[in-house]
Amino acid sequence: MFRNEIRSETTIDATAEEVWAVLSDFADYGAWNPGMKQVDGEAVVGTRLSIVFALNGGRTMKMRPTVLVADPPHELRWLGRLLMPGIFDGEHRFEIRQDAPGRVGFVQSERFRGLLVPFLRKLIEVDTAATFVAVNEALAARVIELRAAKTR
Numbered sequence: 671m672f673r674n675e676i677r678s679e680t681t682i683d684a685t686a687e688e689v690w691a692v693l694s695d696f697a698d699y700g701a702w703n704p705g706m707k708q709v710d711g712e713a714v715v716g717t718r719l720s721i722v723f724a725l726n727g728g729r730t731m732k733m734r735p736t737v738l739v740a741d742p743p744h745e746l747r748w749l750g751r752l753l754m755p756g757i758f759d760g761e762h763r764f765e766i767r768q769d770a771p772g773r774v775g776f777v778q779s780e781r782f783r784g785l786l787v788p789f790l791r792k793l794i795e796v797d798t799a800a801t802f803v804a805v806n807e808a809l810a811a812r813v814i815e816l817r818a819a820k821t822r
Contacts, residue, residue: 682813747762
């Protein structure tokens with residue numbers, strides 16, 4: 671079985687609860703998330719989500735992953751599959767770690783497994799990795815934007 675893993679980490683000046691609130695509000699993803707145009711479903715273990723991923727060149731890809739872990743405000747993880755198990759599986763993980771009062775470490779990672787992994791290496795290691803960085807930055811900006819709106 672072929673494997674590959676990517677990871678992107680950032681620090682956000684917010685509480686874990688504030689980050690979780692944005693991360694788990696799937697209905698709002700279209701307003702801020704450059705990697706996922708639309709997410710339908712709930713952050714509840716066993717739930718099947720419907721996600722429209724944004725790809726390079728304006729293309730999109732739809733997947734229906736299953737939520738494996740929903741542990742507010744610490745971790746959200748789901749497993750998506752292309753066609754059937756073992757072809758191209760992606761276990762996507764978001765981890766929120768309270769590093770200090772008002773400051774969290776946020777990690778987004780994905781572990782890919784399956785027969786197609788070697789053939790999709792550029793998509794994984796270049797395109798998807800760059801999207802993770804953009805999503806992390808956008809998440810941090812959205813959390814800070816919502817925090818500022820509350821204080822007005």
